[in-house]
Amino acid sequence: MTNQELMALDSQYIMQTYGRFPVTIARGAGARFWDCEGREYIDFTSGIGVNSLGSCNPDWIAAIEQQIHAFGHTSNLFYTEPCVRLAKTLTERTGMTNVFFANGGGEANEGMIKLARKYSFDKYGLGRSNIVTLRQSFHGRTITTLQATGQDVFHNYFFPFTEGFRYAEPDDLESVKAQLRDDSCAVMLELIQGEGGVRPLDPGFVSGLRQLCDQRDLLLLVDEVQTGVGRTGALFAFQKYGILPDVCSFAKGIAGGLPMSGIMAAERCSQVLTPGTHATTFGANPVCAAAASAVLKTLSEPFLEEVDRKGAYLRAGIAALGSRYVRDVRGMGLMIGVGVQNIAHSALCAKLLDAGLLTLTAGSDTLRLLPPLTITYEELDKGLAIMKRVLCPAEG
Numbered sequence: 001m002t003n004q005e006l007m008a009l010d011s012q013y014i015m016q017t018y019g020r021f022p023v024t025i026a027r028g029a030g031a032r033f034w035d036c037e038g039r040e041y042i043d044f045t046s047g048i049g050v051n052s053l054g055s056c057n058p059d060w061i062a063a064i065e066q067q068i069h070a071f072g073h074t075s076n077l078f079y080t081e082p083c084v085r086l087a088k089t090l091t092e093r094t095g096m097t098n099v100f101f102a103n104g105g106g107e108a109n110e111g112m113i114k115l116a117r118k119y120s121f122d123k124y125g126l127g128r129s130n131i132v133t134l135r136q137s138f139h140g141r142t143i144t145t146l147q148a149t150g151q152d153v154f155h156n157y158f159f160p161f162t163e164g165f166r167y168a169e170p171d172d173l174e175s176v177k178a179q180l181r182d183d184s185c186a187v188m189l190e191l192i193q194g195e196g197g198v199r200p201l202d203p204g205f206v207s208g209l210r211q212l213c214d215q216r217d218l219l220l221l222v223d224e225v226q227t228g229v230g231r232t233g234a235l236f237a238f239q240k241y242g243i244l245p246d247v248c249s250f251a252k253g254i255a256g257g258l259p260m261s262g263i264m265a266a267e268r269c270s271q272v273l274t275p276g277t278h279a280t281t282f283g284a285n286p287v288c289a290a291a292a293s294a295v296l297k298t299l300s301e302p303f304l305e306e307v308d309r310k311g312a313y314l315r316a317g318i319a320a321l322g323s324r325y326v327r328d329v330r331g332m333g334l335m336i337g338v339g340v341q342n343i344a345h346s347a348l349c350a351k352l353l354d355a356g357l358l359t360l361t362a363g364s365d366t367l368r369l370l371p372p373l374t375i376t377y378e379e380l381d382k383g384l385a386i387m388k389r390v391l392c393p394a395e396g
Helices: 003-013 058-070 081-094 105-124 143-148 173-179 203-216 286-298 301-320 345-355 377-391
Strands: 027-029 032-034 040-043 098-102 130-134 165-168 184-189 219-224 247-250 261-265 326-332 335-340 360-362 366-369
Touching (some): 040 377, 058 286, 081 261, 081 286, 098 105, 105 130, 105 143, 105 184, 105 219, 105 247, 105 261, 165 173, 173 203, 203 219, 301 326, 301 335, 301 377, 345 360, 345 366, 345 377
Parallel strands (some): 130 165, 130 184, 219 247
Antiparallel strands (some): 032 040, 326 335, 335 366
């Protein structure tokens, strides 16, 4: 099938809910993809942070094959070993207490919101359910998580939205305090605002929030859908910030390309969700859990230290280009934002794609880079060479 044939069939049979780039993906290896006609692309997107081990990682494939030959699925009315082993590893490596497994990031954040409201209901009764989130945040596409998202552009079309959210300014503790009232039960945030422009929160602000929540018996909810599973050079971003959340969500990279997500609760929240209060049919799927265990086995401490080094290498390489299109470079580990000037970020993304480099956009002026954590320095250099040709045409 040619590129044009595939795109025409997509237009005919798939709901057009995505602003797709004019690229087809036929196969991949590591941090490279090839389209239906054999053209190669360097991948600085990893499926929006999902392909944590890149494409066709042999250990990941072996784990999936071994499990699928045993059995592919059963209901959560029975015990299965893959999800228990995975939960044990997650809690032991984070200091959290237990895990609920789900399927996608929005669903995980919904579960986190439900847990926070039930914690408060169990302790205080009705009337204490409001959650403060941050401006420029993004928490998902469900009715509830759209309203939790602190960007007005998402609060349209799907009325009525779920009530119970107020919004504060990021890195402004006084703004958060102004939104906290007697009806508040939690504060919810991303430690690096991904869709909002790859903007890391100030460590002092985050530390202050942790103290504030402790003082007022509010839960601190950390959305690690994009920042978790090694993306920032630690297993979870909250470990880099030196805090322990009451609940955190995870998704994207956890199963290396298969649909899986979840929430982890600290001790005081570990018994809030009880039989009948929360469930999901496909959560803890054993094939996904086996894939996730392969991911976590790969993400050893030395591996995560190398993610940090690769991120520093890529940020320094972009900064060294001295391009008039680059305003600043920010991020943590291999979650990188390039502030764009003198050109629309979408136009720059399209130029890079035409040159053979897959990138993303975020916010109104940011190029977002989320390479596979296994990307090689050779692949990083190929990506940087493409960036130089596009960003510095006179020199490239």
